[in-house]
Amino acid sequence: MRQKLVRFGIAVASAMAISLVTIHAAPQYDAAPAPAPQAAGAQQQNIPTPRTADGHPDLSGMWGGGGGGGGDKPDEKGNLTVVFKQRPCSQQQRDIGECAQAVNFERDSGVEQRAGANMPMYKAEYWERVQYLDRNGIQEDPAFHCKPAGVPRMGPPAKLVQTATELIMLYQQNNLFRIVPIDGRPHDPIKSQDTTWYGDAVGKWEGDTLVIDIVGFNDESWLGWPGWLHSNNMHVVEKYTRTGNTLTWQATVDDPDVLTQPFVMNPRTIRLNPNAKATFQEDLPCEERDAVHIVTHERG
Amino acid sequence: MKKMFGLLAIVALCLAAKPVVAHHALQAEFDTAKRGEFTGTLTKFALINPHCRWFFEVKKADGTVAKWEITGAGPGALRANGMTRLFASGQTLKVTYAPARDGSNTGRVVTFTFPDGRTVTMYHEDPNNPNDL
Numbered sequence: 147m148r149q150k151l152v153r154f155g156i157a158v159a160s161a162m163a164i165s166l167v168t169i170h171a172a173p174q175y176d177a178a179p180a181p182a183p184q185a186a187g188a189q190q191q192n193i194p195t196p197r198t199a200d201g202h203p204d205l206s207g208m209w210g211g212g213g214g215g216g217g218d219k220p221d222e223k224g225n226l227t228v229v230f231k232q233r234p235c236s237q238q239q240r241d242i243g244e245c246a247q248a249v250n251f252e253r254d255s256g257v258e259q260r261a262g263a264n265m266p267m268y269k270a271e272y273w274e275r276v277q278y279l280d281r282n283g284i285q286e287d288p289a290f291h292c293k294p295a296g297v298p299r300m301g302p303p304a305k306l307v308q309t310a311t312e313l314i315m316l317y318q319q320n321n322l323f324r325i326v327p328i329d330g331r332p333h334d335p336i337k338s339q340d341t342t343w344y345g346d347a348v349g350k351w352e353g354d355t356l357v358i359d360i361v362g363f364n365d366e367s368w369l370g371w372p373g374w375l376h377s378n379n380m381h382v383v384e385k386y387t388r389t390g391n392t393l394t395w396q397a398t399v400d401d402p403d404v405l406t407q408p409f410v411m412n413p414r415t416i417r418l419n420p421n422a423k424a425t426f427q428e429d430l431p432c433e434e435r436d437a438v439h440i441v442t443h444e445r446g
Numbered sequence: 447m448k449k450m451f452g453l454l455a456i457v458a459l460c461l462a463a464k465p466v467v468a469h470h471a472l473q474a475e476f477d478t479a480k481r482g483e484f485t486g487t488l489t490k491f492a493l494i495n496p497h498c499r500w501f502f503e504v505k506k507a508d509g510t511v512a513k514w515e516i517t518g519a520g521p522g523a524l525r526a527n528g529m530t531r532l533f534a535s536g537q538t539l540k541v542t543y544a545p546a547r548d549g550s551n552t553g554r555v556v557t558f559t560f561p562d563g564r565t566v567t568m569y570h571e572d573p574n575n576p577n578d579l
Binding site: 223284292427429430431432433434435436438439440441442 | 494497
């Protein structure tokens with residue numbers, strides 16, 4: 147069975163990948179994290195982990211960001227040219243016709259999104275549905291239509307504020323926040339029956355790792371870009387571990403209604419923003435205006 | 447002029463920024479091998495996610511006015527660099543675009559040309575790259 151599922155996953159990835167030729171920017175929610183440069187990363191991890199008065203690691207801070215810079219500049223006359231310098235096909239490929247699909251199909255992040263080795267293993271009765279959702283992501287993906295990505299697709303927060311009893315999680319995207327009690331309390335029996343995008347979360351320390359247990363989800367959000375659905379009985383465990391000035395976020399999705407086994411997501415390690423004066427910017431409303439004009443199933 | 451120069455540098459950053467959520471392939475919506483062109487009056491510059499939008503009124507030969515909607519990249523860097531006021535309603539701009547495949551009056555901007563001749567080109571392919579179209 148496991149083998150069959152793996153074969154299915156590979157088949158889906160391969161089939162989908164055929165029409166995809168380019169990789170541009172991957173949406174932040176779903177992209178595999180870019181690994182921090184080894185040397186610099188090690189340096190950040192060797193810094194002593196700050197601790198709060200009660201002895202736990204202090205997760206507070208702005209996380210991620212701090213990179214970037216550069217970009218295209220205008221010429222001496224003030225004319226500006228901005229281009230994305232990524233292109234999948236050589237002239238030779240085009241000459242022999244191998245790049246023809248690039249005009250009609252996505253040349254975007256689809257390969258990255260679909261071809262990851264680590265994917266949720268669905269029960270056979272959901273295979274068709276997942277494929278349908280993937281194929282029709284332009285219409286079906288809630289995030290494409292400006293709805294929340296939800297937990298865990300939204301990934302780690304951009305800022306954490308830790309008190310003795312709460313972890314306040316702030317996201318740049320959609321001006322979003324989550325406030326999670328970390329005093330070891332159990333789920334609230336009423337809230338945990340709610341059906342929401344971020345769920346009912348409670349946290350506790352296991353050694354130096356903050357473990358957040360989340361239930362009470364809706365069944366509208368996706369786990370990832372390729373039509374990865376879940377049920378409203380999904381149970382997610384998020385783990386936050388600070389090592390020096392790095393923060394590792396990892397989520398595991400348990401959803402026996404639709405999955406044959408827990409989906410252990412790849413951990414992401416992000417660095418403390420080195421800019422002490424870094425601030426958040428109000429995120430502007432999202433308005434989806436493209437779907438009606440897109441003439442293929444493919445979206446990138 | 448110096449100020450404008452700086453502004454354009456910042457626009458460059460904005461336009462290079464990538465939309466995060468509703469990201470999709472240009473080719474699924476626009477025919478990137480083709481170009482259209484019009485000169486019109488900018489009626490609204492919308493600083494929204496996931497893509498900036500420019501709305502135009504374009505006077506046609508028969509005297510009627512056509513409405514056009516042009517899309518670009520996400521607003522992030524444009525805002526971060528204080529450049530959200532470069533485009534203003536009432537400006538007359540020449541627009542070169544990749545036309546929508548569905549034939550609607552929409553397009554993906556390639557170049558805006560301002561009345562003083564300055565151009566702002568924003569596109570996803572590198573004209574100096576021999577591997578590009």
